[in-house]
Amino acid sequence: MNNYDFIIIGAGCSGLSLLYEMNKNNILKNKTCAIFDKRKQFSKDKIWSYWNVFEHSFSDCLLDKWDKVVVKGNEEIVLDCKDFTYQSVDSEKFYNKILKNISDNKNIKFFLDRSVDEIIEENSQITIKSKNEIFKANLVFDSSLKNTNTNDTKIYQHFHGCEINFKESINLSKYPILMDFNCDQGSWTHFFYTLPLGDKKIFIETTWISNQQNLAKEQYISEINEYIQRNLNYKKEYTIEYNETGSIPMFHFQPKTDYKKLIKIGTAANLTRKSTGYTFLNIQKFTKELVQKLIKNQNITNTQIQLKYNFLDRIFIKVLLDEKENMHKIFLRLFKKNKTKDIINFLSNSSNFFQDIKIILSMPKLIFIKKLLNF
Numbered sequence: 001m002n003n004y005d006f007i008i009i010g011a012g013c014s015g016l017s018l019l020y021e022m023n024k025n026n027i028l029k030n031k032t033c034a035i036f037d038k039r040k041q042f043s044k045d046k047i048w049s050y051w052n053v054f055e056h057s058f059s060d061c062l063l064d065k066w067d068k069v070v071v072k073g074n075e076e077i078v079l080d081c082k083d084f085t086y087q088s089v090d091s092e093k094f095y096n097k098i099l100k101n102i103s104d105n106k107n108i109k110f111f112l113d114r115s116v117d118e119i120i121e122e123n124s125q126i127t128i129k130s131k132n133e134i135f136k137a138n139l140v141f142d143s144s145l146k147n148t149n150t151n152d153t154k155i156y157q158h159f160h161g162c163e164i165n166f167k168e169s170i171n172l173s174k175y176p177i178l179m180d181f182n183c184d185q186g187s188w189t190h191f192f193y194t195l196p197l198g199d200k201k202i203f204i205e206t207t208w209i210s211n212q213q214n215l216a217k218e219q220y221i222s223e224i225n226e227y228i229q230r231n232l233n234y235k236k237e238y239t240i241e242y243n244e245t246g247s248i249p250m251f252h253f254q255p256k257t258d259y260k261k262l263i264k265i266g267t268a269a270n271l272t273r274k275s276t277g278y279t280f281l282n283i284q285k286f287t288k289e290l291v292q293k294l295i296k297n298q299n300i301t302n303t304q305i306q307l308k309y310n311f312l313d314r315i316f317i318k319v320l321l322d323e324k325e326n327m328h329k330i331f332l333r334l335f336k337k338n339k340t341k342d343i344i345n346f347l348s349n350s351s352n353f354f355q356d357i358k359i360i361l362s363m364p365k366l367i368f369i370k371k372l373l374n375f
């Protein structure tokens, strides 16, 4: 029988976080859950970083954490974040922890290598179709980016990152570099992101914000090579241990809302901050809230980041579209003119009214007011 209490589409960050929290809170003791993913297996495919403003369940899956971060342009800005350390979760540890946690629960069924092709809600019954098989559920949680339209201009934060082992000693920054704009800006916004992982090991990511979804892998690799030679001044041999490629949408989805038993989760639920791509911690926060509602038998509806952030991010993106060549200056200004705590709270959706105002007033006013009036 293909009948389940819950179906989760996507065993990625949001789908597995939800499965884990449901299992941990005994929701799946007497209820069944099927989880579908088109992937065939779980292996390290992402490093999720964030400022730890919210206690979540995966602090034992860290790659590392740091109490300072750096932003670089024509000057270097060091942000002291010891109150909210900057942390990176290793997706492999995350997947392993969850798979181990749920392994004994016979009420959970995994369907890997199974794409969900269709979702239909009719006569208060929700069904999904996968490989021509029909599955029924009382509630479906969906992290796929199917049926998600947008009215916004489609731009993406797209990137390729590598964990690099240098053969010989090299002088690396002790702290993560969130943005290093000392690189070719092209006609859009381009920066490098690095995480120090030891004396001879670093994660380097070349990141673009543009209207393209990605670049050819060779292009990304040649940018990283150039960064190593020019910015790190290292011309000897190195090996690549792991690499990841991503493309985070910087526009708002308008998910199908007429389905009452279909709850969007993750990026598909607009949990990505459009100005930065930060999503991991939002997923953890919303998952815990969702599970509390399930425990209390409350009505589950689609959820989203506080509207003020969506509104401000939309203005930010409009500025970005017009000021591509100046974005590095705008980002540097944001980090230079504000207190670290205000920036972190703002970028992590936990700022208060006064912090919002300070951040807004630190931006180039004329440019932002013009966009606000055009809204």
Ligand SMILES: Cc1cc2nc3c(=O)[nH]c(=O)nc-3n(C[C@H](O)[C@H](O)[C@H](O)COP(=O)(O)OP(=O)(O)OC[C@H]3O[C@@H](n4cnc5c(N)ncnc54)[C@H](O)[C@@H]3O)c2cc1C
Pocket: 009, 010, 011, 012, 013, 014, 015, 036, 037, 038, 039, 045, 046, 047, 048, 049, 050, 114, 115, 116, 117, 143, 144, 145, 146, 244, 245, 246, 247, 248, 265, 266, 267, 268, 277, 278, 279, 280, 281, 283
């Ligand atoms: C490489 C990368 C690095 C990132 N780094 C950070 C970071 O440092 N910090 C941060 O906050 N955010 C980061 N993000 C953004 C965000 O946190 C991640 O994208 C996060 O994984 C989003 O979770 P999700 O569940 O929405 O999507 P995913 O984790 O991508 O999970 C969706 C799952 O659904 C499956 N799927 C999709 N369609 C179907 C279908 N039709 N049928 C069956 N299965 C389907 C996919 O195979 C996938 O496994 C990063 C994103 C990427 C891509």
